[in-house]
Amino acid sequence: MPDVLAYATDNKRCKFHPTTITRREPGPTEVYFDIKYAGICHSDIHTAREEWGPTRFPLVPGHEIAGIVTKVGSEVTKFAVGDKVGVGCFVDSCGACEQCRAGQEQFCTSTTEPPVFTYASIGRDGKPTEGGYSQGITVGQDYVLRIPDSIPFEKAAPLLCAGITTYAPLKRWGAGPGTKVAIIGMGGLGHMGVQIAAAMGAEVTVLSQTMSKEADGRTFGASHYYAMSNKRTAMVLRGEFDLMLCTIAADSDLGAFIGMLKPGGVLADVGLPDKPSKLHLGALADGNKVLAGSMIGGIAETQEMLDFCAEHGLAPQVEIIAGSDITKAYDKVVKSQVRYRFVIDTSTF
16 A cells, blocks of 8 residues: 655644655555645635534645546556546545436435545545545546646646536526626635636626735636725625625625625525524515525536636636645635635645
């Protein structure tokens, strides 16, 4: 079994340190690949800081993973040594329940073979899963994604979460020609949401706290840009949008956002703040509006997203960091001091 270098935290103070972890040899239907780059997602921070509940330590996070296949099991048919691949937020599911059969493996409902997430979960071997802040990983072939040649490893990695997290609700709720879409927040998720919605043909507006990223937003494809710190924004944009995608992890005024929807419009949230949100339900009833949530996507849809990004030349804007920078990077993400995704170069371990 290969030992690989990794970075872990031993508690919620998130002081990351080098360590070594053991990966299993690939079974008959599994592949092992060398990890080249791993993105830092805000979900990693929520989990590591126990903001979503107790976490099993030591923790090796990371579910935005890109690398090269170096070993394959005897029955693997989907991949070969040398293939450019990635792994997202989950690495196993039952494959047989209603959700799995519908291509929504992330919502697997099995009680005997529940979904296995890339880290902070329990694998089929009974051991805690460890994520992409490491130099290698073994995964079943059905949960591995093929990265198009045109997307560099370091830009592909964040697509495995930030890309699919924004692509799935934009597709589901009909972003396209003739629709007006607002992206709330333009961080790691939001800047991908702007690009994807624009590529789908929608007229895109960014709602950010300030105007400091306006030039970037327009470069990414936004036609309009507003600051929510301006008290007139909610009034000026009342009844404006068919679809709004909220990507911010902080508390927000849902009522104000819903007021910006057209009748029948949808506010989809992917930001997942750690505290409960409040909403007067009359805001939804007035105009038959919809408040929805979304969580990543299934394997087929994630592959579809990667191919869509390759076709349209879409990619995240990233800052490459070393393993020794992870601790500081967490603080910078929370303070919105990254444009727009930190990606770890695992060769620095």
